[in-house]
Amino acid sequence: MIVALGVFFIALLIIIGGERGAVTLISLFCNLLVLWGSLQLLTLGVNPLGIAFLACFLINCSTLFYQNGKNAKTIASFGAVLLVSGTLFLLAVGLCGSANLQGIHEVIQQGDQLQGLSSDIQLSMTNIAVLVILIGLLGATMDTSIAISSAVYEVYRNNRGMTAQALFSSGMHIGGDILGTTVNTLYFAYLGEAMTLLIYYKDAGLSFSEIINAKSFFQDFAAMMFSGIGCVAMIPITAGIVSFVLTHPEKFKKYLEEDELFAEKSNLQ
Amino acid sequence: MRDIMAQGKVFFVAHKKRVFFYLGILVLLSVAVVVVGQDGFLYKIPVVRITEVENSCQKTVGTEQSYSQKITGVLVNGQWKGREIRLNHEYSSSQVYDEEYRKGDQVFVSKIVPGDILSGHISGLKRDQSFAMLLALFFCGVLFVTGKKGIFVALSLFFNVFIFLQVLVFYEKGIDFFFLSNILMVLFAVFSLLLVSGFNRKTGAAIVGTLCSIGLTMLLFFLTMKNTGGVDYGFMEYLSSHDDLPQIFMAQILFGGLGATMDVSITMSSTINELLYKDKGISARALLRSGREVGHDIMGTMINVMLFAYVSGEIPVMLLKMKNHISLVTIVSQHIPFEVYRFLLGGIGILIAIPVSLGVSLFFWKGVGGLRQK
DSSP, X not given: OHHHHHHHHHHHHHHHHHHHHHHHHHHHHHHHXXXXXXXXXXXXXOOHHHHHHHHHHHHHIIIIIIHHOXXXXXXXXXXXXXXXXXXXXXXXXXXXXHTTOOSOOHHHXXXXXXXXXXXXXXXXXHHHHHHHHHHHHHHHHHHHHHHHHHHHHHHHHHOTTOOHHHHHHXXXXXXXXXHHHHHHHHHHHHHHHHHHHHHHHHHHTOOHHHHHHOHHHHHHHHHHHHHHHHHHHHHHHHXXXXXXXXXXXXXXXXXXXXXXXXXXXXXXX | OHHHHHHHHHHHHHTHHHHHHHHHHHHHHHHHHHHHHTGXXXXXXXXXXXXXXXXXXXXXXXTEEEEEEEEEEEEOSSTTTTOEEEEEEEEETTOSSOOOOOTTOEEEEEEEEOSSSEEEEEEEEOOHHHHHHHHHHHHHHHHHHHTHHHHXXXXXXXXXXXXXXXXXXXXXXXXXXHHHHHHHHHHHHHHHHHHHHOSSHHHHHHHHHHHHHHHHHHHHHHHHHHHXXXXXXXXXXXXXXXXXXXXXXXXXXXXXXHHHHHHHHHHHHHHHHHHHHHOTTOOHHHHHHHHHHHHHHHHHHHHHHHHHHHHHXXXXXXXXXXXXXXXXXXXXXXXXXHHHHHHHHHHHHXXXXXXXXXXXXXXXXXXXXXXXXX
């Protein structure tokens, strides 16, 4: 069944996406490779926080630069994702510490899935919880960021005379339009994931107050909220960075050589 | 510096109302978070605020240290309110199954033994303040960044959560879960899209596009299930005693991809709408080409959203298993098949939604003729 679905997925990706589909597939594969490598390094006992940053960096490179090319859009998004991930990293460290978010929650422990496994693993589960949050929000923040930077880019392409301030406010406007659907995407993805857990609570007859204090619920909830907060923070930060890059291309000359918009400009001169 | 201050002043005078509105929200939410931290009296279970912790390294189990904690705290509710309590607790250095408590934490305590000095057993940490803090931070962010639109985002989220809880109540009464989910999905799609983009043709096209795409994805899913021997529900999380696991699984698939499909559909119909608004005479062929282009732009990152949202949650359990010498290949193929199914079907949903919602949007604006011109 997995094989059949996998084949369908890849076939559709190629049929519908064409060349871009193949690129998506390769970058998806790279991301899986990064995740695989991170897991291997984690079992060797390398510090999870360091791995989280390394994985963020590599996944960003493969998704933004490989999938969408090296241009003003991706450079701005790259900067914005790193900035937001860094800030949320601090928040996540604080929260995982104060809400004891580490480890494997009580509902999994009660099942028979983990029977016979030794918990003697010499890993800091608190740091792993931070890594889980950072990796979880990566997809959503990259999505929001690239949507905003490419929309602002298109606006600039059609109105070359716009000031940074005007570009910024149009970025904020676009952000407001897409935030609703992004939040929905996250909500439903996590609802799908947490559905068995919610039915479990219903079976066990837990009350609302017991649920919000449960580690199992809080882990999923925190992952979803962090992704949401990441997307929200992404809007002003991406809009700010992309409008700065577009209006000050001379400062980013080194990185914009492949950008059609600015390559064009230098040809004209 | 003076320049910036002067600018700030001008901004403040021009947007006095808004500044006060946002400040008001900020203060309100901060107060709410602080209050939630002090809400021990609302609980029936005894709540203890830890005032002192004494850690000592007790013994070495395998290669890990096991610590014992002698905890002193004060009860904040119930019949022993204000009295001191002594608690013992143990945790291991990697905290896989257990956790460390610190001074200032609030914990729930069960099995209180009365006496001169009370004693009891810690049953868990009180996390409601962190819960409130995250919610407050999120809504502050949404309102600050998107202004009025943020209210609709919040409304649609609340509505969706509320409806889902209602459905669980119906489910308790014995109604088939998959049947309920189908009704729910239509409700979700209609209301979320209406709230996000208003009552207009664009939304109509997005709703029809979403429903058609989901229908097609589910059809594909059923056909695959029928022809490949189906799914082994033995590894379904938490619910091994239920007899309707297939229904629950299908509902999970249905919802998991719903958000992403709606996202693709609304993007497609807004693009078509925007293009027609800019140039009324644009041909169906040009619309189709632009729509495909946009579809290609969004599909990669959307699929990544699904990937990271699903994979990240499994990391702790995967690590525990890998540390116990179970290979990653075995874990992925045998222990977490449901995550893999959800990811693949979510991705398929996104891909199918691109041509389907593009076709539906074209039909909505250009009629049957528009579709024929393809």
